[in-house]
Amino acid sequence: MKKIIYLLLILVIIPSGIVLNAQENETGRIPQYEIPYEYPSAEGIKAVLNRMKTYYESTSPQTIIDEKTGEEITDFSKFNPNAVPSRGFSSEWSYTHGVVLSAFSYIEDVTGDKTFFSDNVKFYDYVLKYLPYFKKNKDKIEKVKIGNWGRILNFHALDDCGSITAAMIKTYLKTKNDDYLELINQTADHISNNQFRLEDGTLARNRPQYKSVWADDMYMSVPFLTNMGVLTGDNKYFDDAVKQVLQMAKRLYIPEKELFDHGWNVTSGDYDPRFYWGRANGWVLMSMAELLSALPENYQGRSEILHLYRSMVRSLANLQGGDGFWHNLLDKNDTYTETSCTAMFTFAIAKGINEGWISHVYGPVALIGWNAIQTRVLQNGAVDGTCEGTTFAHDNSYYYHRGKSIYATHGYGPTLYAGAEMIRLLQNDSIEVKKARINSRNSTFHYLLKSEWPKKN
Structure with a gap:
């Protein structure tokens, strides 16, 4: 009798266990995404961009202050040797601010919202208002550096002028304020005639090694040269x-990786050590996007640049993490995921699709990139997780341990650009998107080119 009862109990328990295990297995079959695998909206993206704009504006009153006391200077009849622009991102004459201002202009182009571009006018008017005060007293300024305006009176490097003046050209093309032209022409003269170059004309630096080429310098020069070509109509730019x-690609592009080495120097030559830093590759892609947008279709060299663009995108799609981010060293997954390069690649891939430079099948790469980036935009609009300014180094430990914070301003402009381009991609009428189903075991995003498919009756 006891055996019969025992067998009956087993028969009752086993099916319930099977059902329980089946339920557990069913739950485990639904993908658990680290970052929501969802389709963004233009309204949601715009809200992120608005938060960023509000925060960025708030960082500086755009005044002139006494550097020692922090007090605003209002009497400009005599020179104060401690006079500097007020602290804050939005008052800097810097290449990172140049990216932000270029992005603000682009957001106006994409959305029609003029409030972003108004920051450009406000900033350049601020510079033009107070620059004569410093010019007049140039001989009294130590090392001819003016706080966060750096070497605005005497350009030494591409960082001093290329990106920020490229944004100035974009602003000039909309405002036609001829007061901008002096600084624009000063930059053109420096880059074309005074900046150090290799014997073949490649822009270079004598730091940290003798005759060094930095991938970063592509962005510090090419967007300005491109926009100078647009402004003047002179093909020399x-x-x-x-x-x-x-020529930078000749030294830095590594075909088997389809990526750019961060830097090269003449001493190491063909045996230069290679480090595939994320943001350096981002600067390259953004530079090529700027140039491809402006060059006529059959312009000499354009097809070679387009090949570089496409090959980099192919490699980057493979290197993107499952959370949508890219790593600080692109080929080393144990380095941290980094905001600025992720934003740069997201922008460049979405831009490539919108312009028809790359296939629409890369749409999900841009989409999950944006989903990742927007998690780094804090509620107050600050952008977190951006690698600090980085030199051209020669060891992994340096790149692995770079700091990251909201104060590394390299992430702001690219994130603004990425948001604007994603809005364009969402509104791209040539593409149909089959969206992933929430809580589905097997569902993804498919970007389809409408023209490839038979018309529906």
Whole structure:
């Protein structure tokens, strides 16, 4: 009797266990995404961009202050040797601020919202208002550096002028304020005639090694040269921009990786150590996007640049993490995931699709990139997780341990650009998106080119 009862109990328990295990297995079959695998909205993206704009504006009153006391200077009849622009991102004459201002102009182009571009006018008017005060007293300024305006009176490097003045050209093309032209022409003269170059004309630096080429310098020069070509109609600027991309690529592009080494120097030559830093590759892609947008279709060198663009995108799609981010060293997954390069790649891939430079099948790569980036935009609009300014180094430990914070301003402009381009991608009428189903075991995003499919009756 006891045996019969025992057998009956087993028969009752086993099916319930099977059902329980089946339920557990069913739950485990639903993908658990680290970052929501969802389709963004233009309204949601715009809200992120608005938060960023509000925060960025709030960082500085755009005044002139006494550097020692922090007090605003209002009497400009005599020179104060401690006079500097007020602290804050939005008052800097810097290459990172140049990216932000270029992005603000682009957001106006994409959305029609003029409040972003108004920050450009406000900033350049601020510079033009107070720059004569410093020019007049140039001999009294130590090392001719003016706080966060750096070497605005005497450019030494591409960082001093290329990106910030490229944004100035974009602003000039909309405002036609001729007061901008002096600084624009000063930058053109420096980059074309005074900046150090290798014997073949490649823009270079004598730091940290003798005759060094940095991938970063593609962005510090090519967007300015491109926009100078647009402004003047003189092809010499386009020619120089094309030359910089192709000749830097000759030294830095690694075909088997389809990526750019961070830097190269003449001493190491063909045996230079290679480090595939994320943001350096981002600067390269953003530079090529700027140039490809402006060059006529059959311009000499354009097809070679387009090949570089496409090959980099192919490699980057493979290197993107499952959370949508890219790593600080692209080929080393144990380095941290980094915001600025993720934003740069997201922008460049979405831009490539929108312009028809790359296949629409890369749409999900941009989508999950944006989903990742927006998690780094804090509630107050600050952008977190961006690698601090980085030199051209020669060891992994340095790149692995770079700091990251909201104060590394390199992440702001690219994130603004990425948001604007994603809005364009969402509104791209040539593409149909089959969206992933929530809580589905097997569902993804498919970007389809409408023109490839038979018309529906």
